[in-house]
Every structure is written in structure tokens, then in C-alpha cells.
Amino acid sequence: MAKVYYTDGTTAETEFLTKNVDQHNTERFPAGFDQLGLGALEPLKTAYKYELWLTDEGSPDARRTEVIEYVLADADANDLFLFYQSSAGGHETIRCTGRTDYGIEVEKEEFNRILGWNYSNQSRGITTHPKGFTESVEVATGFMPKDELLPLIDLVASQNLFLLENGVKVPVYIPADSYSLVRTDDHLYGLNFTYYKAVRQNNYSNT
Numbered sequence: 001m002a003k004v005y006y007t008d009g010t011t012a013e014t015e016f017l018t019k020n021v022d023q024h025n026t027e028r029f030p031a032g033f034d035q036l037g038l039g040a041l042e043p044l045k046t047a048y049k050y051e052l053w054l055t056d057e058g059s060p061d062a063r064r065t066e067v068i069e070y071v072l073a074d075a076d077a078n079d080l081f082l083f084y085q086s087s088a089g090g091h092e093t094i095r096c097t098g099r100t101d102y103g104i105e106v107e108k109e110e111f112n113r114i115l116g117w118n119y120s121n122q123s124r125g126i127t128t129h130p131k132g133f134t135e136s137v138e139v140a141t142g143f144m145p146k147d148e149l150l151p152l153i154d155l156v157a158s159q160n161l162f163l164l165e166n167g168v169k170v171p172v173y174i175p176a177d178s179y180s181l182v183r184t185d186d187h188l189y190g191l192n193f194t195y196y197k198a199v200r201q202n203n204y205s206n207t
Contacts, residue, residue, distance in 0.1 A: 002052050004038050006045040014041060018057060026089040033072060048072055080139065082195070083169060085160040093164075094141075094155060101138040103194075107131045135197045143188035149181075152191055161195070171198035 002016045016036045021027050030036060031052055038050055049072055054065040080096040108128045115125045141152065155161070156179045162169035172195045179193035 001055055002036060002038055002050055004041055004047050004050045006042060007048055008045060010042075010045070012041045014038070016052070028090070031068070031070070033070070080137070081164040082155065082172070083162045083164055084155050084158040086154045087157065092151075092154065094152065096139050096141070100140075103136045103138065104133050105136060105196075106133045134199075136194050138192070138194045141191045143182075143184055143190045146187070146189050149189045149191060156191070156193055163195070163197070172196060173198050 001013060003011055003013045005011050016038070017029060019027070019029075033039065033047070033050060038047070049069060051067050051069050053063050053067045056062050056064060080100060082094045082096065084092055084094070086092050109131055111127045111129070113125050113127070115123050119125070141149070156174050161172050161174065163172045164170075174193050174195045178195075179191060182190045182192060184190075
């Protein structure tokens with residue numbers, strides 16, 4: 001089932017898919033607003049969010065899954081989209097719209113050379129050789145109720161995590177020590193984490 005919310009305060013519901021499923025199997029369903037044709041429900045109205053859930057065909061009021069909410073908003077150039085595999089075997093997407101900090105971790109090898117007695121301020125006793133670098137991004141989810149934050153634990157625990165760049169899945173990973181839970185005085189929770197691109201830029205040089 002799908003339920004669309006409009007800016008004039010009205011809503012509309014529709015069945016977006018009918019399918020026979022087997023117990024204990026993992027199923028995939030489209031969830032995009034345009035993929036489901038939800039814009040055709042009320043084409044003269046402006047939708048701002050929609051909800052999806054599964055029911056038994058004979059009992060449409062008996063929900064068999066949690067309700068997933070999607071908020072419609074124009075993408076910003078600074079938005080980040082992370083795609084990951086959940087513990088249930090399905091896939092989820094998280095959109096990061098808050099502040100992000102970009103970083104690069106450079107790895108160098110240092111060499112010390114003993115200088116002669118006649119060294120000057122132009123002599124070089126320490127040299128470094130760059131071995132490579134890894135790009136990182138620090139992200140904050142913002143604050144939300146605890147029950148909304150808990151599903152995001154799958155994000156940091158996922159073994160299959162990707163950054164979506166121009167429609168391409170770029171592998172990334174979150175080290176175990178690079179995330180933290182934060183809480184406000186009014187019991188709202190947030191998740192801060194740093195992810196790294198799963199490729200190390202190596203430096204190859206004979207100099």
C-alpha cells in the first residue's frame with residue numbers, strides 16, 4: 001500500500017503492487033515516487049511525502065511490515081546518498097543533508113640522515129616519501145527520536161556500503177572506531193560517523 005500526503009492537507013492511498021510471497025524469503029520492491037506512478041493519483045496537487053507498507057491482500061488494514069516514510073525534496077549539490085545492505089538482507093538508502101566535513105589521510109614514510117659536521121641551514125636531514133592517501137567524509141545524521149535512530153545501526157554494521165555518485169555505486173566503509181552516538185538533554189539522539197572510500201590511492205615513484 002502507498003499513502004501520499006499533499007500540501008493542502010489531503011491524502012490519497014493506492015495499492016502499488018500485488019505479489020505472492022513465500023515465508024522467510026527476501027523480496028525486492030520498487031519504492032520511488034515516479035517508479036510507482038504516485039504522481040498520477042492527484043496530478044493537480046503537490047505531494048510532499050509518501051508512505052509505503054505491505055499488507056495481506058484479503059486484509060488491507062492488517063499491516064505486515066513497518067511503515068516506511070519518504071519525504072520529497074529537491075536534491076542539493078551537497079547532499080550525500082549512502083546505499084547499504086541491511087541485517088535483514090534487503091537494501092536501504094540514507095540521504096545525508098546536514099553538514100559534512102571532507103578529509104584526506106596521507107600516509108608517509110620518514111627517513112633520517114646523519115649530517116656531516118659541515119651541515120648548513122640548506123642541508124636536509126629528514127626526508128619523507130608519500131606512500132598514499134585515503135579520502136574520508138565525516139557525517140552527522142542530526143537529532144531524532146531513539147526509535148527512528150535505531151534502524152541506522154544497520155548502516156554502520158553493514159559489510160556492503162556504497163556512496164552513490166552520479167548514479168554509480170562507489171564502495172566505502174565505516175571503521176568500528178569512527179562513529180559515536182550523541183544525545184541531547186531532551187532525549188533526542190544522533191549518529192556521527194566517518195566513512196572512507198574503499199580504495200587507497202598509492203604513490204608509485206622512484207624518487
